[in-house]
Amino acid sequence: MRRMKILLAAPVVLGSAGCVQVSAPEKPIEINLNINIRQEVVVRLQQDVRDLIKENPGVF
Amino acid sequence: MSRRMKLILAAGIGLGAILGTTTAFAMMQDASAELRASGQVGEQADGYLGLVGSAPAPVRAQVDSVNIKRRAYYTDLAAKRGAKIEEVAATTACELFRTKVGAGQYYRLPDGVWRQRDGGTPIPLPSYCG
Numbered sequence: 796m797r798r799m800k801i802l803l804a805a806p807v808v809l810g811s812a813g814c815v816q817v818s819a820p821e822k823p824i825e826i827n828l829n830i831n832i833r834q835e836v837v838v839r840l841q842q843d844v845r846d847l848i849k850e851n852p853g854v855f
Numbered sequence: 856m857s858r859r860m861k862l863i864l865a866a867g868i869g870l871g872a873i874l875g876t877t878t879a880f881a882m883m884q885d886a887s888a889e890l891r892a893s894g895q896v897g898e899q900a901d902g903y904l905g906l907v908g909s910a911p912a913p914v915r916a917q918v919d920s921v922n923i924k925r926r927a928y929y930t931d932l933a934a935k936r937g938a939k940i941e942e943v944a945a946t947t948a949c950e951l952f953r954t955k956v957g958a959g960q961y962y963r964l965p966d967g968v969w970r971q972r973d974g975g976t977p978i979p980l981p982s983y984c985g
Contacts, residue, residue, distance in 0.1 A: 832945045832983040836938060840946040841985070843932055848950055853886045854924045855951060 887921050888955070890914070897961025897969060898951050900981060902929060902944025907961045907969050949984035953977070 848855040887904060890896040895910040896918055903922045906915065929943045936943070956962050958974040965981055972978055 832942060832981070834983045834985050836942045837946045837949060837983050838985050840932070840936060840938060840943055841950070843936060844943065844946045844950050847928055847932060848947065848954070851924075851928065852888075854921055854928065855887055855947070855955065 886917060890917060890921065891956065891960045894959070894961065897963055898948065898956050899963040900945065900948045900952075900965045901941070902946075902948040902951075905963055905969075945981075945983070949980055952980055952984070 890904060891898065893914070895907055895914050896904050897907050899905040903925055904918045906918060910918070925944070925947075926940075929940050929947065932938075933940045933943045952962055956972050956978060958972055960972055961969050962972060962978055963969050964979070
């Protein structure tokens with residue numbers, strides 16, 4: 796019986812250990828500017844991005 | 856309730872719904888422009904809006920809402936063009952720095968410092984902006 800109690804308790808302990816605290820962060824999307832942007836990629840995407848901005852005035 | 860009254864009531868509710876939707880739509884139309892104009896929010900080189908200082912909860916919520924939408928558009932375009940999400944986002948930032956950040960509004964370059972755009976001069980763009 797004691798063993799059973801331990802077995803029953805195990806998932807509870809494991810469950811709470813695996814629980815990840817999710818709280819709304821101050822800034823959900825962190826600024827990450829350590830990326831290497833290549834100019835050729837920017838030039839290639841430029842027209843698409845201009846259209847995107849024009850078509851979604853509220854978002855941009 | 857007479858039939859006529861019901862009709863008037865229904866018309867009123869209908870009109871209210873239409874007005875409400877239009878107002879919500881109009882507000883959404885320039886959400887990011889209004890946020891930038893408030894001075895509490897600025898454009899970042901990573902392609903997202905950022906809080907310049909500590910902003911009240913409603914402002915934070917609006918920024919989050921806009922940024923979630925941006926992220927979705929970036930993801931979509933990146934998949935379409937075989938580019939990285941960050942590349943699409945950074946390209947968009949270049950364009951927003953050029954065209955959307957007005958005099959007195961805030962921007963944040965890759966050095967992470969918030970600056971206020973002064974009237975006459977354009978924002979000094981990162982070299983990759985081309």
